[in-house]
Amino acid sequence: MNSMLAKWKSRDFLVTILFLQLVVYAMVFFDVPVARQVVGFIYLTFVSGFVITKLLKLDELDRLESVLFSVGLSIAFLMLAGVFVNEFGLLFGFSMQLSLMPLMIILNSFILIDGVLVYLRRENVKLFGAETLRLSPVALLLIVLPILSVVGTLWVNAFENNLILLVMLMTISLLFVIGLISKKFLPPKLYPLAVLMIAISLLFHSSLISNYLVTFGSDNPVEYFVFKITETNAHWSSGIYSGHLGYGRVNSMLSVTILPTIYSSLLNMDATWVLKILYPLIFSFVPLALYQLWQKNVGAKKAFIATFLFMAQNTFYTEMLGLNRQIIAELFFVLLLLVILSKKMKPYNKIICFMIFSIALVTSHYALAEIFLFFMSFVWLFLVAMKRPSRKITVTLVVLFFVVMFSWYLYTSNATVFDSLVSFGNYVYDQLGQFFNPASRGQTVLRGLGLESPPTIWNTFSRVFAYLTQFLIVVGFVGLITKRITIQLERESFMFTLMAMAFLGALIAVPGLANTMNMTRFYHILLLFLAPLCVLGAEFLVKLMSKRRTEIGASVLLLIVLVPYFLFQTGFVYEVTGSESWSLPLSKYRMDAVSLRGHMGYFDESDVFGALWVSRNVDVENSQIYADGVSRNNVLTIYGMIYRGYVLELSNVTIVANNGIVYSSTLNVVDGLIASAGRLWNSSELSFIFDNLNTVYSNGDSEVYKNTS
Numbered sequence: 034m035n036s037m038l039a040k041w042k043s044r045d046f047l048v049t050i051l052f053l054q055l056v057v058y059a060m061v062f063f064d065v066p067v068a069r070q071v072v073g074f075i076y077l078t079f080v081s082g083f084v085i086t087k088l089l090k091l092d093e094l095d096r097l098e099s100v101l102f103s104v105g106l107s108i109a110f111l112m113l114a115g116v117f118v119n120e121f122g123l124l125f126g127f128s129m130q131l132s133l134m135p136l137m138i139i140l141n142s143f144i145l146i147d148g149v150l151v152y153l154r155r156e157n158v159k160l161f162g163a164e165t166l167r168l169s170p171v172a173l174l175l176i177v178l179p180i181l182s183v184v185g186t187l188w189v190n191a192f193e194n195n196l197i198l199l200v201m202l203m204t205i206s207l208l209f210v211i212g213l214i215s216k217k218f219l220p221p222k223l224y225p226l227a228v229l230m231i232a233i234s235l236l237f238h239s240s241l242i243s244n245y246l247v248t249f250g251s252d253n254p255v256e257y258f259v260f261k262i263t264e265t266n267a268h269w270s271s272g273i274y275s276g277h278l279g280y281g282r283v284n285s286m287l288s289v290t291i292l293p294t295i296y297s298s299l300l301n302m303d304a305t306w307v308l309k310i311l312y313p314l315i316f317s318f319v320p321l322a323l324y325q326l327w328q329k330n331v332g333a334k335k336a337f338i339a340t341f342l343f344m345a346q347n348t349f350y351t352e353m354l355g356l357n358r359q360i361i362a363e364l365f366f367v368l369l370l371l372v373i374l375s376k377k378m379k380p381y382n383k384i385i386c387f388m389i390f391s392i393a394l395v396t397s398h399y400a401l402a403e404i405f406l407f408f409m410s411f412v413w414l415f416l417v418a419m420k421r422p423s424r425k426i427t428v429t430l431v432v433l434f435f436v437v438m439f440s441w442y443l444y445t446s447n448a449t450v451f452d453s454l455v456s457f458g459n460y461v462y463d464q465l466g467q468f469f470n471p472a473s474r475g476q477t478v479l480r481g482l483g484l485e486s487p488p489t490i491w492n493t494f495s496r497v498f499a500y501l502t503q504f505l506i507v508v509g510f511v512g513l514i515t516k517r518i519t520i521q522l523e524r525e526s527f528m529f530t531l532m533a534m535a536f537l538g539a540l541i542a543v544p545g546l547a548n549t550m551n552m553t554r555f556y557h558i559l560l561l562f563l564a565p566l567c568v569l570g571a572e573f574l575v576k577l578m579s580k581r582r583t584e585i586g587a588s589v590l591l592l593i594v595l596v597p598y599f600l601f602q603t604g605f606v607y608e609v610t611g612s613e614s615w616s617l618p619l620s621k622y623r624m625d626a627v628s629l630r631g632h633m634g635y636f637d638e639s640d641v642f643g644a645l646w647v648s649r650n651v652d653v654e655n656s657q658i659y660a661d662g663v664s665r666n667n668v669l670t671i672y673g674m675i676y677r678g679y680v681l682e683l684s685n686v687t688i689v690a691n692n693g694i695v696y697s698s699t700l701n702v703v704d705g706l707i708a709s710a711g712r713l714w715n716s717s718e719l720s721f722i723f724d725n726l727n728t729v730y731s732n733g734d735s736e737v738y739k740n741t742s
Contacts, residue, residue, distance in 0.1 A: 050148040082107030109393035115291035129267035182234040236313035248634025251355025254670035285445040288361035288397035322367040339564040345599040362398030495601035509570030533562035626704035643735030644673035
């Protein structure tokens with residue numbers, strides 16, 4: 034069937050919305066397992082935003098943009114409508130504003146009102162009818178990838194057998210190879226499907242590796258803590274942790290307070306699975322949005338390759354899974370770029386979408402909002418200074434974003450976000466005296482510059498391919514600024530790329546700057562702008578050597594670099610060769626205790642049951658609790674729901690107070706290790722702590738002691 038622009042009568046559109054709402058009410062009322070979660074997620078994440086796109090008459094969007102804007106507007110709607118319910122629910126007689134009934138009634142009322150407004154226009158609703166997607170063998174294989182990921186991960190959890198996951202990773206590599214060589218095998222119309230399926234597969238193979246949250250050394254524990262407080266109270270209090278920078282700034286983000294509470298309440302999902310299943314699904318749309326953003330400038334094939342590079346970098350499917358607020362924020366970050374750089378959107382719609390996505394970004398993640406403001410402001414300033422002002426990035430947009438950000442961060446949590454920004458600034462300022470000390474840039478920067486010795490030959494090979502991707506990015510940038518590359522970027526796109534390279538240079542040059550958010554996270558964010566340069570760099574390099582068949586030569590070069598890069602980043606090579614691996618899905622069974630439980634933040638049911646016992650049987654606010662740093666920051670925060678200020682870290686000078694409680698995890702009891710304050714002790718070295726303590730709980734792997742003297 035040829036693509037066509039279908040028209041839907043406004044009456045039928047309204048009837049369809051009513052029907053969907055009745056279905057959702059039925060699923061919720063009868064609490065139909067699985068159906069409630071699946072239908073509810075689709076309704077909340079797609080339908081509400083789709084109705085808004087029709088209300089705004091965003092008919093200028095193409096098929097993929099319509100999907101992306103529907104997702105973005107849906108999530109923004111849930112966050113902002115959730116704030117409305119939270120703040121004004123009492124006026125409607127709801128004492129627990131974020132509980133099931135208030136959310137169902139008010140959210141559905143908003144959606145229905147939007148549908149009625151569309152109906153009252155008496156205009157046919159335009160639906161972008163796509164070309165029918167035939168289930169070709171390749172399309173079926175792509176759809177099978179997430180199934181392999183889920184089954185393979187469950188197989189690892191049950192039998193510690195990673196064969197299915199290894200097959201899944203190799204299949205992704207082969208699809209990428211054959212897809213680049215043959216357009217008949219993987220036609221450009223399947224690129225979006227390929228991007229989405231690969232993203233979901235990579236994210237699920239990490240997120241589902243345990244029945245409990247894995248922190249990946251990130252902010253998951255505090256995010257979960259503020260989420261559960263909001264969910265339990267059925268109300269969000271913005272200033273509840275205003276005196277604590279870490280808790281206060283996270284609690285001020287709607288992305289990890291109101292948004293997951295809405296999903297949890299309406300879908301009847303446990304908080305753990307909301308973050309382990311729903312958030313990765315939402316995050317999978319970020320690469321899809323990047324593909325849409327890049328293909329407008331560099332073409333479909335180059336955009337697909339650049340997106341593969343973005344997904345291949347292991348931060349995407351490891352560290353990011355411990356940063357739920359950044360997961361949501363990145364979607365709005367890329368959607369804002371789509372709005373700003375759009376040539377087709379009407380000015381009125383562009384302003385409305387910019388405002389909605391700006392508010393959503395600001396209320397999702399403070400650091401990413403600050404980075405976006407930095408990029409947008411400097412691009413605007415440079416273009417004005419060059420006397421070539423942009424029509425797409427105006428002073429109005431810059432001021433609007435700044436006002437939204439300043440207002441939200443000032444009036445939530447008593448400006449803890451601004452206090453945090455000042456503290457980071459002071460840290461970098463204090464580090465400037467170490468300018469000529471390479472170590473001040475952090476270990477990750479030194480590794481990226483080749484100044485750290487690799488531990489094994491396989492690590493050497495891995496770094497070679499990582500350095501090659503960076504080299505191609507630099508070559509692509511040189512070709513771009515010297516105009517030796519045929520791609521003609523718009524001024525704004527070029528300036529964003531220029532700012533990203535300058536920012537990367539600053540992270541390397543300025544002592545301490547990379548440590549403010551972790552260099553791996555910074556590089557992941559900068560790839561939002563820089564990944565296409567890797568593809569352009571390969572093309573430029575091949576052109577320098579030969580003028581013939583440059584596209585084929587560039588494809589071959591990229592395959593030689595990116596496929597091994599992907600296999601090293603995912604841990605495939607390390608697992609096959611039996612080398613030390615940081616891949617939790619592939620190598621969990623052979624990781625040492627410190628790497629697994631300390632660095633990766635993995636814990637099992639024994640630790641969880643011990644933490645739950647403490648939270649249920651100890652007056653945590655009026656008792657002194659002791660634990661090692663790993664337990665304090667992870668399982669006690671997440672499943673014990675114990676504020677970190679109530680827990681002291683064990684050390685060689687610890688003296689347990691009268692009636693004090695000591696929590697020992699599997700790392701302490703079974704592995705005989707205590708990790709605290711940046712140090713690692715054998716449990717025997719701190720045995721004096723337990724001399725006068727009585728065991729009050731034990732499940733064999735986790736124990737709780739009490740000083741009853």
